[in-house]
Amino acid sequence: MREALAAAAIVAAVFGAQQAAAQSAYGKPLPDGRAPTVFTFYAGYQLPDDAALLRNAELRADAPDWLSPADYPKSALDAGITGSVIVQVDVGPDDALLRCRVIEDSQPAILGDVTCSLLRARGVFRHALTVEGMPTAGQVRIGAKFDLEIPKPPSNEPVNVLSLPTAWATQAVLSEPKKLVIRGAAATFTTKNPGAMAQISARGDVTGCRISWTTGTDEGDIQLCRYVSAARFKPALDKAGRPMASELYVAPQIIR
Structure with a gap:
């Protein structure tokens, strides 16, 4: 039985981890029924593999939320602007944020500026680890989406994000x-x-x-x-x- 549970954990944890990697939050609804919405997600899969690393840097999952609907830029909210951004954060061996820069964005620079500003102020990071087990500098990529949506009831249905490579x-x-x-x-x-x-x-x-x-x-x-x-x-x-x-x-x- 224990072995069967262990085998099941290998599969189940993939879905659980993928779901835990992303989360959304709604703000106070506007007169038209839409609400400022922020959605954060992990984008580290975009980083190239580094054979020298056992673990790359990361935004700590146990840290308080660093982005909330109240952080939606007022100028963007007033103008009805939505968009998404992916930033890369360089993290030192002492867990300090060394640099934050925009890798991808779909709408004005203010969204990237706000994302990096909030990560500098609130982000809690963990250093990378070499294959020898030594702390070292690393990178993590983090995504943020700013949207205006009709709030939806929460869903507990898992999202299948896995597929086998074609080969x-x-x-x-x-x-x-x-x-x-x-x-x-x-x-x-x-x-x-x-x-x-x-x-x-x-x-x-x-x-x-x-x-x-x-x-x-x-x-x-x-x-x-x-x-x-x-x-x-x-x-x-x-x-x-x-x-x-x-x-x-x-x-x-x-x-x-």
């Missing part, structure tokens, strides 16, 4: 789920649903590990990648049924 017929499968059952790690695994992206060879061994959703501590992230790297997988198969190298998001079952 794959099947994805890799964990051979021994019990190896990803971690017990007594409450001190180092402080967040819900931590997980890592594993690079898996055509033989089923792990050739690389990169933290996707932190455990909340450097020690925990190092430990998580050790567990993932020690696991064995049935490799992914291509359309012809041949084993092939692939990636798989892996999340352990944590027994505290």
Whole structure:
């Protein structure tokens, strides 16, 4: 039963983490029924992989919300302007924000300016980590959408954001789920649903590990990648049924 639960956690955590990565909030409705709406999302998937990093920098999930509907720029609100922006934040090894710059935007510069200003004032960041387990500088990309919408009731339905690459017929499968059952790690695994992206060879061994959703501590992230790297997988198969190298998001079952 425990092994079955661990295997289920690997799949379920993918959806849970994706949903936790984005959130929206509505402000006070305007006379026309629409409300200023802000939507924040993680855009770190856009960053190129760095083989020297175990974990890139990140905006801490346990920090207070850094963007609210009250932060919608008044000039943009009065003019009915909506838009989205993605910014890149450079984070030092001491967790300090070193630089914030706009990578993509769809509407005026004020939205990017406000986003970076709020992140400088309210953002709480975590440094990157080398594969040797040392704190280092890194980057994180964060998105913000400013919109005017009719408020919708909350929905608990999961959003399927996953699909297999076109070259794959099947994805890799964990051979021994019990190896990803971690017990007594409450001190180092402080967040819900931590997980890592594993690079898996055509033989089923792990050739690389990169933290996707932190455990909340450097020690925990190092430990998580050790567990993932020690696991064995049935490799992914291509359309012809041949084993092939692939990636798989892996999340352990944590027994505290």
